[in-house]
Amino acid sequence: MGSKQAAEGGDERIERFVRELSQVGGAASVLDPEGAPSRIAALLKERKAQKVMLDPGSLPRELPLKALRDRLTEEGFEVLEGFGEDVSALRDAAAGVTGALAAVADSGTLLLGGAPRGGWQWASLLPPLHIAVIRADQIRPTLDEALRALREHSQEGGEEFVWITGPSRTADIAITLLLGMHGPRELHAVILS
Amino acid sequence: MTRDLPAEIHSALNDEALQQALGTFTQAVGFLRAQAIGELSDYEALRERARRIKAETIRNLDEHLERLRENVEARGGRVVFARDGEEALRYIRDLARAHGVRRIVKSKSMTAEEIGLTEHLEAEGLRVWETDLGERIVQLARERPSHLIGPALHKTLEEVREVFRRWLDLDDPPQEPKELARLARTALRDAFFEAEMGITGVNFAVAETGHLVLVENEGNIRLTARLPRVHVALMGWEKVVPSLDDLAVFLKLLPRSGTGQKLTSYVSFFMPTPDLHLVLLDNGRTRLREDPELREALYCIRCGACLDSCPSYQAVGGHVFGGSVYMGGIGAAWTAGIGSLKEAAEFHGLCTSCGRCTEVCPVRIDIPWLNTVIRSRALRLENPKHRRAARVLGEIDRWARWGSFFAPLSNLLLGSRIGKLLAARLLDLDPRRRPPKFARPTFRARARMRSRSEQKTSTATTTEGVKLFVDCFINHFEPEVGLATLRVLERLGVRVELAENVCCGRAALSQGLLDRARSLAKANARRFLPELRGGATIVGIEPSCVAALRSEYRHLLPAEEARPFEERVLDVMEYLARPEISERLSRLLPGGPENGREKGKQIIYHGHCQQKALGVHREIVAFLQSVPGLEVKAVEVACCGMAGSFGYKREFSELSRHLGRRLTRLVEAQEGEPTACGFSCRTQLRDLLGLRVRHPVEILEEILSQGQRREGL
Numbered sequence A: 001m002g003s004k005q006a007a008e009g010g011d012e013r014i015e016r017f018v019r020e021l022s023q024v025g026g027a028a029s030v031l032d033p034e035g036a037p038s039r040i041a042a043l044l045k046e047r048k049a050q051k052v053m054l055d056p057g058s059l060p061r062e063l064p065l066k067a068l069r070d071r072l073t074e075e076g077f078e079v080l081e082g083f084g085e086d087v088s089a090l091r092d093a094a095a096g097v098t099g100a101l102a103a104v105a106d107s108g109t110l111l112l113g114g115a116p117r118g119g120w121q122w123a124s125l126l127p128p129l130h131i132a133v134i135r136a137d138q139i140r141p142t143l144d145e146a147l148r149a150l151r152e153h154s155q156e157g158g159e160e161f162v163w164i165t166g167p168s169r170t171a172d173i174a175i176t177l178l179l180g181m182h183g184p185r186e187l188h189a190v191i192l193s
Numbered sequence B: 001m002t003r004d005l006p007a008e009i010h011s012a013l014n015d016e017a018l019q020q021a022l023g024t025f026t027q028a029v030g031f032l033r034a035q036a037i038g039e040l041s042d043y044e045a046l047r048e049r050a051r052r053i054k055a056e057t058i059r060n061l062d063e064h065l066e067r068l069r070e071n072v073e074a075r076g077g078r079v080v081f082a083r084d085g086e087e088a089l090r091y092i093r094d095l096a097r098a099h100g101v102r103r104i105v106k107s108k109s110m111t112a113e114e115i116g117l118t119e120h121l122e123a124e125g126l127r128v129w130e131t132d133l134g135e136r137i138v139q140l141a142r143e144r145p146s147h148l149i150g151p152a153l154h155k156t157l158e159e160v161r162e163v164f165r166r167w168l169d170l171d172d173p174p175q176e177p178k179e180l181a182r183l184a185r186t187a188l189r190d191a192f193f194e195a196e197m198g199i200t201g202v203n204f205a206v207a208e209t210g211h212l213v214l215v216e217n218e219g220n221i222r223l224t225a226r227l228p229r230v231h232v233a234l235m236g237w238e239k240v241v242p243s244l245d246d247l248a249v250f251l252k253l254l255p256r257s258g259t260g261q262k263l264t265s266y267v268s269f270f271m272p273t274p275d276l277h278l279v280l281l282d283n284g285r286t287r288l289r290e291d292p293e294l295r296e297a298l299y300c301i302r303c304g305a306c307l308d309s310c311p312s313y314q315a316v317g318g319h320v321f322g323g324s325v326y327m328g329g330i331g332a333a334w335t336a337g338i339g340s341l342k343e344a345a346e347f348h349g350l351c352t353s354c355g356r357c358t359e360v361c362p363v364r365i366d367i368p369w370l371n372t373v374i375r376s377r378a379l380r381l382e383n384p385k386h387r388r389a390a391r392v393l394g395e396i397d398r399w400a401r402w403g404s405f406f407a408p409l410s411n412l413l414l415g416s417r418i419g420k421l422l423a424a425r426l427l428d429l430d431p432r433r434r435p436p437k438f439a440r441p442t443f444r445a446r447a448r449m450r451s452r453s454e455q456k457t458s459t460a461t462t463t464e465g466v467k468l469f470v471d472c473f474i475n476h477f478e479p480e481v482g483l484a485t486l487r488v489l490e491r492l493g494v495r496v497e498l499a500e501n502v503c504c505g506r507a508a509l510s511q512g513l514l515d516r517a518r519s520l521a522k523a524n525a526r527r528f529l530p531e532l533r534g535g536a537t538i539v540g541i542e543p544s545c546v547a548a549l550r551s552e553y554r555h556l557l558p559a560e561e562a563r564p565f566e567e568r569v570l571d572v573m574e575y576l577a578r579p580e581i582s583e584r585l586s587r588l589l590p591g592g593p594e595n596g597r598e599k600g601k602q603i604i605y606h607g608h609c610q611q612k613a614l615g616v617h618r619e620i621v622a623f624l625q626s627v628p629g630l631e632v633k634a635v636e637v638a639c640c641g642m643a644g645s646f647g648y649k650r651e652f653s654e655l656s657r658h659l660g661r662r663l664t665r666l667v668e669a670q671e672g673e674p675t676a677c678g679f680s681c682r683t684q685l686r687d688l689l690g691l692r693v694r695h696p697v698e699i700l701e702e703i704l705s706q707g708q709r710r711e712g713l
């Protein structure tokens, strides 16, 4: 992303992504990597979270992981990571923090993936709040490009994927739209620029 | 057990809560869908591709299934082919036993409904939790889903509260949907953690990679597939897609068509794991695949768009317009194709062939045609009255000749109490309906009589000519519409020649008399093919006949014989809307409102279903609105409810009136003279409004002749 033009295109893309995500009931913050840990901590505090799942494997390298861990422990959160197949310990986690493989500006979609029962799966599914940390340049314009990304990852060796577009929802009771049916009620993208 | 369809229709139409739920749901989804589809610049190309992919996949099925099997097994998953429901049930039950499973969580799957999976497992003493909220509600209420996407849309808030009261043993369940959902989340979350087995369906299985793709909003599918130790995925084999590129096409279409979302909250690409058991179900699908007339039902991706847009479904819902599993017109095809023709015969009649479904279907399945095929096959199962009615109504061209010949005697007889009684007794027709009146002389005769005198003075100045297709309805019942058409065309300088056609076959088709329709099509092909191939244009007045020639002949004739009809047959309104013709009309009508005339003629226009299906509705409306001196308001209602003989049949008379009233309510709310292009639409409007309703071409004739008088021509 060297030229000015490309950078501008990138900004537009971020805007588009944020707009689309908010239209499907999600939210986003755009900030520099150093600011991310305190933003994440603030999000958790606002929701009075206690247990937080962290999936370090999927988080972007730009995110200062150690700073994030320190910050979270300082603030008194119980940080869960490295949970394998035993998920019962995760039942009462209030939030999950993951990275993403890519995102789609066109639809406000996050593309996650990895081992079928990996941390990314649980952290993006079980708790009421899912925070996804992505680099701005991971945002691709269209679904077709995201699919290309998926294909690249797929070739690296049989992985599982999920496209996440907004929080979990249902309209099954009296045709009323409700968020947070079985998955997260809130989805927050932290975009590192 | 035979169903009492009229009684079912009656109670659905009088169930206020159901009516409201259906109205809210279908309208909301319809609106969102139109918006989401509108965003796709390449929608038509995508549909075309989707159709082609399905056709190709089903043609080379074995190859794709083999590839899928290899890729699933390469990752340690098991693939099981089940010939029928029985085999699938046995496999899943034995698997549960072998793994010591006692508790099962399950996500929504029509395929599981098809084989009665939940009931079977429960009968084996296993606990099964449906985890899709709507499906869970339906399960607890011991009912069936009433929609592919919204299984519990027919349940009111009060009913849902009652279900929760019993389920969670609550004295006073909360009033707020949000609170109810929260309770369900907590209860089902426990189930997810306790269950040893999770059962899901499959939306698409990608042969190239082995991914099982599932599309959902709640998140319960992800939990069902990933939390328990054992994952069973049950899929009809038609869900296989060759590659990820093919999948992309469907992922653009399914959520948009289903719920009007660009994408659902979750689209999961599950990778087979060693605990996966993929059950590939046949259960009659091979039979359907080998049935060339119904095969395309297998292309269905179960988005539900056809249901939401179907006038009959909107009015009565999926429990009435449906069989034991599948609903709507596509459901009739599935029911007949993989299961029982008899079961399909009990509800397929609710399809009025309006074609709205095909318009919205992302794989463009010709659902009305599938129902025509079912009708033809089901005829032998019908009671004698209905069989007789089919013969009488389907051969209208034959007996109408005698009717006209003996008019007015025939009209007296048919319109009399005895006549109506006989029609009710012998044919099960609705005695409250006024039969159409035979005209004598017929349109053909009158056109011939007038031609010598009138035609000479006409202003035919150009060389262009059309053949006017003389349909049975105009010819025998409404010659004045035909005459108006002749005069308008001639005033515009078009040479009109009456076509020496036989009946197009529409009436026969709508009664399921396929052989007869085929022979009529052949007769017309013999007469017109040379001319059509030479560039002649046929213009028709009755939209359902135009549609028969233009789109149904494709099913009745070899492709190379059907194509000229497809390309060279036009609706008269469509013909008039052509720029060169409509300009001429404008020139003849200098007295538009801007030229000092106080007010234009106000009309309310109801387009015909088939014009909408052919995609010519919009241009016709635009044309009418462009006519100087005419103020046109178009009412947008899917179907007038008459639909040929539908409204005459006692079985459907109540529904027909219900649909008709949706139209008349809109008509009455506007000022202007109601007009409609379809003979049935005019009949319905006449019956409900109590006045004669004209074809817009008659209005054009009127203002043309007024203009003529004014100019002193």
Ligand code: SF4
Binding pocket: B148, B257, B299, B300, B301, B302, B303, B304, B305, B306, B307, B330, B357, B360, B361, B362, B363, B364, B365
């Ligand atoms: S027939 Fe077409 S519109 Fe109806 S559910 Fe199937 S794919 Fe959707």
